[in-house]
Each structure stands twice: as structure tokens, then as C-alpha cells.
Amino acid sequence: MNRRSIAFGLFCLAILPAVGCDKATPVAPSGTTLTLSANPSQIGLTGRSTITIVGRKPDGNPLNPGTEVRLTTDRGTIDPVVEIGDGGVATAVLRADGRPGTATVSAATADASVDTTVQIGQSDDTRPNLIISATPNNIPVGGTAQVTVIARNADNTPVSAGQEVILTTSLGTITPNRPRTRSDGTATATLNAGDQAGTATITAILGTSEAETTDVTIRDAATDISVQANPRTIPRAGGEVTLTAFVTNSQGLPIQGAPVTFAA
Incomplete structure (x- = not known):
């Protein structure tokens, strides 16, 4: 082996560490700060x-692209690791798994960590309120x-269009029995009395x-x-006659209480 070959080999060995450093995953420095947000902050059970x-x-300055951020959630699922992109920004998707409640999502890298929450399903503070009426109420x-x-959110704004209202009745039938809300938060249906008298109690749930x-x-x-x-x-001279109507x-x-009209 001549001296030129040996020198070339040593040169290659010298530059390999430098090449390896260029491909290494960037590391967040101590003192890094993270901010975390969720959009939307409230989702359905499978949202x-x-x-x-x-x-x-x-x-x-933004973290270097490629810096890894670890993610966890105590409800639903999320990718465990994401990489920072341009501008120091990374995104992930929280997927609800059918369990209602508040999901706490955490992000961490180096010595920085931050949390945010996502409401899955309705909470006591966000569940809708309903007002139900029937016209006429005597048929x-x-x-x-x-x-x-009429369906309203906790802040008294109309619920979004397309939400299903479940209607039931103790007497007669309701059509449709699962109407959907319009943009103003209202939903309508028709009570069909049938052939049985009594009191129909209509129940609504959203x-x-x-x-x-x-x-x-x-x-x-x-x-x-x-x-x-x-x-x-x-x-022939005239007189009075008492007329009694029997309604069945x-x-x-x-x-009882049926209106009767007499005409001569």
C-alpha cells in the first residue's frame, strides 16, 4: 500500500464523524419553551x-427542524413523537376513542413540558339545555x-345544525322521532294522537x-x-221546550265538555 492510499484512507476516517454529526437528530437546548393548543377544544366521542x-x-428563535417532541394523552390516542418543522411548529392529531371526559394532552422536550385539555363529549358545564312545547296542547x-x-348551549347560543334530538311519547306516535336541529337550534316533529284518549307525555333528549x-x-x-x-x-199557542243533547x-x-250548537 503506497503513501497516497494511506493518506486518502485517513482523510475519509476524519470526515466521517463530521458527516455523522450533520445527520444527527437536533436536540432542544436547556431553557426551551413550548406552547400547546388544541383545535377544536371540544370534540365528539369519536371526533x-x-x-x-x-x-x-x-x-x-424557533427550535431546529427535526427536534423531537414527545406527546402523551390520558384519554384517546395521539402520535407519541412528532418532529418540529419550519418556524418551530409541529402538529399531531388527538383521536377520541369513545370515552367521554377531559383529555389532558402533554408535550415535552429537553427540560420543557406543557399541557392542554380537550373536552370529549359533553361535560356538566357544556351540556345543552332544551325547551320543549306542543301546539296545541289539547287535541x-x-x-x-x-x-x-329549542336546544341551547351552556352559553345560551343555539346548538349547531344537524344534531339529533330523540323524542318519545307515552301515548300516540311522533314523526319523525329523531329530528335534527336547524341552524337556529330548533327541531320539530308531529304528535299523532291515534284513537286512544288520555295524556301524552312527550320527552326530548339531545x-x-x-x-x-x-x-x-x-x-x-x-x-x-x-x-x-x-x-x-x-x-199551538206556543210554549217552551227543553232540548238535551247526548254526545258519545x-x-x-x-x-264531557264537547261543544254543541243548537239552531232553529
């Missing part, structure tokens, strides 16, 4: 939230009433809201009427 991490060196057998649900109810009286419908006169005859339903039972 997603974008987690944004911003890393700064002690001098205020005959076979009649109908319009059911209106997500984790409290159940709200309203009542509709379903009264018997008049299907037959008969009239009796007393006396049955009067003299389809089962032949008397109906």
Missing part, C-alpha cells in the same frame, strides 16, 4: 382535534300537534342533556249525538 406545538429556544282523538324543541317533557291532552272525539225534547209536544264517542261512552 378529532389538531394539537399544535410551538417550540422556542431560550433566545426566542281530539285522531288529531295532531306540532312538537317544537346528547347528554337532561330529559325535558311536555304534556298534550288527547280528548275523546264526538262520533254520535242524539237530542231529546221535553216536553215532546207544545200547544266511538265506544258509545258519553263525552
Whole structure:
């Protein structure tokens, strides 16, 4: 082996460490600061939230691209490691796994760590409030009433459009029984009384809201009427006759409070 070959070999060995250093993963210096945010900060039970991490060196400059940041969450799932990109920014996605509650997401690198929270599903402070009404609230057998649900967030703003309201009734039927909210937070349906008299208690639920109810009286419908006169005859000179109307339903039972109009 000549001297030129030996010198070339030593030169290659000398530059290898330098090449290796260029490819090494950047390390966050001591004193690094991190900021963490989630958008949106509230998601559904199977929803997603974008987690944004911003890393700064002690001098205020962005962390070097490629710097690794470790991520954890106590609810749902998230990528365990992300790399800082341009401008010192990195993003990850928190995926809800069906468990409701508050997810605490943590980010850490070097001696810096930071937390943020994402609400999965509804909490006591964010659950919607409902107002339910029926018009009219007194209908005959076979009649109908319009059911209106007004849904509001905890801050009294309308809930978003397209949310499903679950409606049930103790008497008759409701169509549709799972209406969706409009942009103003309202949802409507129709109560069909059917052929049974009584009180229909209508219940509405949206997500984790409290159940709200309203009542509709379903009264018997008049299907037959008969009239009796007393006396049955009067003299030519004239006199008074008392007319009594008997109103019954389809089962032949008397109906109370049915309006009756007499005409000569």
C-alpha cells in the first residue's frame, strides 16, 4: 500500500464523524419553551382535534427542524413523537376513542413540558339545555300537534345544525322521532294522537342533556249525538221546550265538555 492510499484512507476516517454529526437528530437546548393548543377544544366521542406545538429556544428563535417532541394523552390516542418543522411548529392529531371526559394532552422536550385539555363529549358545564312545547296542547282523538324543541348551549347560543334530538311519547306516535336541529337550534316533529284518549307525555333528549317533557291532552272525539225534547209536544199557542243533547264517542261512552250548537 503506497503513501497516497494511506493518506486518502485517513482523510475519509476524519470526515466521517463530521458527516455523522450533520445527520444527527437536533436536540432542544436547556431553557426551551413550548406552547400547546388544541383545535377544536371540544370534540365528539369519536371526533378529532389538531394539537399544535410551538417550540422556542431560550433566545426566542424557533427550535431546529427535526427536534423531537414527545406527546402523551390520558384519554384517546395521539402520535407519541412528532418532529418540529419550519418556524418551530409541529402538529399531531388527538383521536377520541369513545370515552367521554377531559383529555389532558402533554408535550415535552429537553427540560420543557406543557399541557392542554380537550373536552370529549359533553361535560356538566357544556351540556345543552332544551325547551320543549306542543301546539296545541289539547287535541281530539285522531288529531295532531306540532312538537317544537329549542336546544341551547351552556352559553345560551343555539346548538349547531344537524344534531339529533330523540323524542318519545307515552301515548300516540311522533314523526319523525329523531329530528335534527336547524341552524337556529330548533327541531320539530308531529304528535299523532291515534284513537286512544288520555295524556301524552312527550320527552326530548339531545346528547347528554337532561330529559325535558311536555304534556298534550288527547280528548275523546264526538262520533254520535242524539237530542231529546221535553216536553215532546207544545200547544199551538206556543210554549217552551227543553232540548238535551247526548254526545258519545266511538265506544258509545258519553263525552264531557264537547261543544254543541243548537239552531232553529
